[in-house]
Every structure is written in C-alpha cells, then in structure tokens.
Amino acid sequence: MYAPSQNDVRAFFCDTYAKQLERLPLTPMEALAAQWIDEHPEYHAELADKAAALAAVYTVEDGRTNPFLHLSMHLSISEQVAIDQPHGVRQAVELLAVKRNSLHEAHHVAMDALGEMIWASQRSGLPPDGHAYLERIRSRATR
Template sequence: MFAPSQNDVRTFFCEAWRKSRAGEPLSPIETLASQWIELHPEYHADLADLPAALAAVYQVEDGRTNPFLHLSMHLSISEQVSIDQPRGIRQAVELLAARRGDLHAAQHEVMDCLGEMIWASQRSGQPPDPHAYLDGVRRRATADRG
C-alpha cells in the first residue's frame, strides 16, 4: 500500500504546481493535480513556497482549510470515479455534477460525504463504510435543492 508522508504529499502538490507554471512536462497524476490546483487560486501562494508549505501547520481552530488535504481529496474522488470504486460512485458523481452544473461544486459535496465516512470510521473504530459514503453521495445527487 502506498502511504506517503505529509512532506511527500506537500512536495508532490508544490512540484506539480511549479512544473505546471514553468511549462515543464507533467505525469498524468501531476496534470490532474495541477488542474485542481488551477481551480483553487486561494492555494496558489501556499503551493509556490515549498519550504513554507513543509513547515505550515493547519488547525481547524485557525478557520483555514488545509490546501493539501483539500487537493488530496479532489484527487482521491477523481480516482474513485475513474475506476468506479466503490461501485456506483461514478454514476452518482456524474449525476450530482449534472444537477449542479459544475463538477468542482459536485466534488466539494462529495468531499463532505467522504469526510463523514472517515469521521464515522475514526469515531467507531470500524473500517470505513463505502456503502454509507455512496448512499450519501446518491442522496445529494437525487435531492431537490431548495
């Protein structure tokens, strides 16, 4: 199993962003990462300074989203959709994106479901429940917005 360290993750995103801005060749995963980074200009300064990124501490109490966690979730959801794992996630995310008219906004809603699944797993000490996760995404995809 691939288990990158915090520094590995931060270096990956900073390097993908640097290479993208410099017009250097990117691997497929770096291309995907740079596309998500492009949609988050609020993170550009964080990603442009690798030493500061490696030293940064993001705490909930500070009221600021951890850009590396956020971007990692985008990549994770993109991968889940590409391989349809858990089975049915591709259809649910595509429906949610179509209903919202925006894949980026849909992914942010999926992140909420993913975060809930992880939180429930940590709280209960049980493995993550992909069925609950998928059900949450499906509920969002089929719910009327009021």
C-alpha cells in the same frame, strides 16, 4: 501500497505547481493534480512557497483550510470515479455534477461525504462504510 508522508504530499503539490508554472511536462498524476490546482487559485501562494508549505500547521481553530488535504481529496475522488470504486460512485458524482452544473461543486459535496465516512470510521473503530458514503452522495444528487 504507497503511503506518502505529509511532507511527500505537500512536496508533490508544490512541485506540480512549479512544473505547471514552468510549463514542464507533467506525469499523469501531476496533470490531474494540476487541473484541481487550477480550480483553486486561492491556494497558489501557499503552493508557490514549498519551504513554508512543508512547515505549515493547519488547525480547525485557525479557521484555515488545509489546501493539501483539500487537493488530496479531489485526487481521491477523481480516482474513485475513474475506477468506479465504490461501485456506483462514478454515476453518483456524474449525476451530482449535472445537477450542480459543476464537477467541482460535485466533488465538494462528495468531499463532505468522504470526510464524514472517514470521521465515522475513526470514531467507531470500524472499517470505512463505502455504502453509506455512496448513499450520501446519491441523496445529494437526487434531491
């Protein structure tokens, strides 16, 4: 399994944004990332300065969203939906997108659920609970 470093992830998004601006060909993963980058113009300035991006520190206390974490979560959810893993996530996110009239908003709801699952796993020392994650998304799609 490939485990990119923080700098690898940040460089990937910055390089993808640069290639996108220069209208250079993108790999399939870069093309997917570019779609989410387009959805977040508030991150463009940070993505445009690779050196600053690699050095940036994002803390909860600063009240700044980490654009690289946020975009990475969009990619993770996109991949989960593409392969329907955990089973049922595709349907849950699609239903939520219809309910919210926005795939982007559906992703943000799924992101909250994903963050909760990861936090609970880290706190408990147990493996991530994909069933609970899926149920959180489903409950938001059906209420």
